[in-house]
Amino acid sequence: MAAVTGSAVTGSAVTGPAVTGPAVTIAGCQGCGACLLTCPTHAIRPDGGRLYVRDDLCTGCGECVEVCPVDAIDFTEEAE
Numbered sequence: 001m002a003a004v005t006g007s008a009v010t011g012s013a014v015t016g017p018a019v020t021g022p023a024v025t026i027a028g029c030q031g032c033g034a035c036l037l038t039c040p041t042h043a044i045r046p047d048g049g050r051l052y053v054r055d056d057l058c059t060g061c062g063e064c065v066e067v068c069p070v071d072a073i074d075f076t077e078e079a080e
Contacts, residue, residue: 024053024064028072035064035073 026035026044029051035044036051043057044064064073 024058024060025074025076026051026053026072027074028070030070030072032069034067034069038063038067 036042036046040061040063041057041059043054043059044051045054060075062075065075
């Protein structure tokens, strides 16, 4: 399980099932912490060895998608 130090993830890779927020899916994360450091609203949070997206904080800016070195983060269109 990854350990959190400040806002950086250290230790082994963050693993677990794909996690879906309002418009963001995280699957295949390697635990580098780049998204945690880049998110301007801190909407991506570690929880028990996996990541989740806080719906109330995510603005959909896409910074996390751009910075992820393994393309583990993807935006999906919300159904209306």
